[in-house]
Amino acid sequence: MDPTQEADGSPPGGRDRRPIARELTVGQLAARGGVTVSALHFFERVGLLTSTRTAGNQRRYRRDTLRRIALIRVAQRTGIPLKEVAEVLAVLPQQRTPTREDWAQLSQSWQARLDQRIRRLQQLRNEFTDCIGCGCLSIDRCLLVNPDDQLGANGPGPRVLDLEPAEPPRDQLP
């Protein structure tokens, strides 16, 4: 065995020091990003990701796409609508790798939205937790009470618990 290599052919120390590919195939991106290939196709269709095509019409993704996917996945887990993620990601340049300044601009543009979301969730926790499992709908103290559906005159949907506008259907996302 070559003493300058590990059993798997990588350099000593266990860390593969081969150059990192600048572009990834859809399979590589899915594996590293922890998403399915069909999810990547969907993200691309709604404008969250972009790719280029090889001469053989195969997709190739810049390596920084992994950071976009990480952001999308965390946002999804936190219940942030993809439409909002798309709006935030739109500040990043599509034709080149985003710089540190580009990501800082994204972070700044999202700050107010995230703060607003946190405030709304705190409001939900503070004001409505008591109602879960209570069911009294007390006219004196329950915030969910809506006699004769008076709040219906203000429009459809949960007028008291109006946390977010409804997310549009997937085919209407940008």
Ligand code: FES
């Ligand atoms: S259901 Fe009892 S306080 Fe709201």
